[in-house]
Amino acid sequence: MKTDVLIIGGGPGGSAAAMLLAKEGIKPIILEQEEFPRFHIGESMTGEAGALLRRLGLEKQMLESEYPVKHGVRVFGTSSWFIPVARRDENWNLQSASTWQVRRSDFDAMMLREAQARGATVIRGTAAKAVLTDDGVLRGVVMRRPDGSTEEIEAQVVLDCSGMATFLANQKVTGPKYVGSYDKQIAFFAHVKGVIRDSETSGEMAKDNTLIFYKKKFHWGWSIPVDHEVVSLGLVVPTAEFVAHKQTPNAFFLSYLPEINPELARRVQDIEFVESVHVIPNYSYQVRGFCGKGFICIGDAHRFVDPIFSFGLSAALREAEFAIPHVVAYLSGEGRDEANPFDAHQCFCEKATDNLEDMIDLFWEQPFAFSVFVHHRYRAELTDAFAGRVYETEHQPSNAILQFRKMLKRERDYEHPDDYSIPIGSRYHPERAALWAPDSVVETTEEWMDQGTGQKPEEEANKFAASTQALGSVG
Amino acid sequence: MEIPQKLKDYINESRAPLPPVTDPDEPLQIDSLGLIRLVAFMESDCGIRVEDEELIAENFATLRNLGDLIAQKAQGAETSS
Structure with a gap:
């Protein structure tokens, strides 16, 4: 064919x-x-x-x-905030929108x-x-x-x-x-009935907004309505936390959700599963x-x-x-002789995802600064990012993203073809080591790239996946 | 550099119903939304620009820390001018 x-x-x-x-x-x-x-x-x-x-x-x-209809994202945590869905008009002014x-x-x-x-x-x-x-x-x-x-x-x-x-x-x-920087996390999720929603039809309190809850670093949950009755409910924690609890995914999901945040606890007091709990461990990766x-x-x-x-x-x-x-x-025949005919597209996509990654990292690494940014200092820039306007234009990367990078002491260099594909997203990269407790089986990128004696992270990930699967998914 | 009186007053108001701060090392116990407002107040009413890199909760944990931050900023401004 x-x-x-x-x-x-x-x-x-x-x-x-x-x-x-x-x-x-x-x-x-x-x-x-x-x-x-x-x-x-x-x-x-x-x-x-x-x-x-x-x-x-x-x-x-x-x-x-x-x-x-989603009007925005509400976040409940050590600081709480709302980012509306907004589009840019022809004069680059923010206008309310929905998705x-x-x-x-x-x-x-x-x-x-x-x-x-x-x-x-x-x-x-x-x-x-x-x-x-x-x-x-x-x-x-x-x-x-x-x-x-x-x-x-x-x-x-x-x-x-x-x-x-x-x-x-x-x-x-x-x-x-490569293994990504959030690969030590595990996600549990299910469609459930009975989650308490907000009551309005638009704005911050709209009933169908995305809600995100957290209390401490890397421990969070989501509530995303999928119809008038059913909500997608999720829980994400470090895999080690789940392993330490020695519970089935179902039991862990139910018992841990209320611990994420009092606001989440209030909303999930009386929930009923419409299907089984799904589990995805070690989800973070980046392909060069x-x-x-x-x-x-x-x-x-x-x-x-x-x-x-x-x-x-x-x-x-x-x-x-x-x-x-x-x-x-x-x-139509263009670029056939080039080493990589889609090089420009590859770099373009990588830059956009880097913008998002830097934002997510700063959210966890410097929550107080992030809350000031989202409340007033970089509100418009973050509204753009949440709307998905992260692809390179005269407005992107935004001042906010460039500033986040500075605060994370991170440089992104796209001049040399190899630079942007450095596995910056890998926790095995020395730059990333600070994100995680130093208990990794491999300490550096070089070691991971098989120049050392470390176990390959793929094997490690498979091992994790196998151990989680063994626990099964419970309805 | 001293913390401006109006900033102290603002902090004490933010802490209510807690009593006014007397000990410079006493935790200010302002919640995160209060801290966000505090930063805005410092910038709009006291003319103290808080740089992104200075937005660390520790800088706003006690009067001493806040005073150190302001002093450091004043010194930095002198050196650079």
């Missing part, structure tokens, strides 16, 4: 890419292994993600589906249906193996169908939208996959060299920092949008 563009994964990133390609007259193949609808975490959108859906002509579907919270099983299925309706071919199957030619150009994948039969799909460009499965990274088509000859990784397929401010879904959608012009140019 042959196609111009093969998309691995029919999540929102893949579907959005397909719809955007269709606009350019390109009809891709989407490979999706799961039957939709299926559960997925990541229900909250930024303002910019909502704006992209409108650009895709999906507002009608979104309204008909009656997805909860959506989505039940991903419904939303993802709608997106995939829409991609198909606009000309994409959706095939049920798994990308089993990446097919490379000798000179390092990716020319397709081997697909395995549900019945076990296999077939090669040749493509000029492969878009890896496989999410946390990180297909091309696992196939070593990309550079190495995630674009190359014949491929681009999008969203979670190359990087996951931390879920705290709900940027994942937006990053997947926006990166898909930014990738398409590069794909179109490549298909």
Whole structure:
């Protein structure tokens, strides 16, 4: 089988890419292994993600589906604050706006249906193996169908939208996959009924806003409505904390949530699970060299920092949008002789995620300073960041982000091709060591890169994952 | 440098119903929202600009720490001028 563009994964990133390609007259193949609808975490959108859906002509579907309308993010912690969803008008003034919270099983299925309706071919199957030619150009994948039969799909460009499965990274088509700075965290989440919501229809007290709760560093929870009754409830703590409690994920989730913050405790007194508790340990990673000859990784397929401010879904959608012009140019023959025809896109995406990462790090590292920033000093800049306006423009990185970097004693240098892909996101990087207690099995990046004797973090992560799976997920 | 009287007054008001601070090493016990307001007050009413890097809770923990911060800033201003 042959196609111009093969998309691995029919999540929102893949579907959005397909719809955007269709606009350019390109009809891709989407490979999706799961039957939709299926559960997925990541229900909250930024303002910019909502704006992209409108650009895709999906507002009608979104309204008909009656997805909860998000007016902003309320944070309860040592300091409490609210950031409204806001857009910029033509004079760069902030104007109030709204976006959506989505039940991903419904939303993802709608997106995939829409991609198909606009000309994409959706095939049920798994990308089993990446097919490379000798000179390092990716020319397709081997697909395995549900019945076990296999077939090669040749493509000029492969878009890896496989999410946390990180297909091309696992196939070593990309550079190495590094452990991210929040990899010692573990996330528990479930859809539940009975969470107490706020009561208004707009503004800070709107019933469908995202709520984030914390009490101390790295211990936090979320509440994100997915319909008028059901809420996505999450808990994130250091993995060591969970292990020390010797509880099942379900029991730990229920007993620990009220400890996160009194405001959360008040809201979850009488909750009922509508499905089982899901667990994701060690979720933080960064893939180096995630674009190359014949491929681009999008969203979670190359990087996951931390879920705290709900940027994942937006990053997947926006990166898909930014990738398409590069794909179109490549298909028309541009950049074929370059070492990395998608180098500019890769750096562009990396810079944006770095902006978010620096913000998240400062939130945990310097909570008092962050609260002053969010209340008045950098309120507009942080409103932009929360809306997903982090991609490089004359306004980005904002003064706030540059200042955060200074305060974190961190430099980001993008001049040299290798600099931006330094694993800054890795806790094994000496720069990052301060983020974590010095109990890591590996102390430095060099050691991790197998020049030392340390155990590879991938093995470590697998070990963690295995031990968590053994405890099982309990309904 | 001395802490301006109006800043002391402001701090004592922020602490209410706690009694006014007498011991320079006594924890001020102002909650985080109060601290955010304190920073705003210092800037708007006392003309003391608090730099981003100085926004560390410890600097606002006691009158002594706050006095040290203000003194340090005054000294820095003299040196640089």
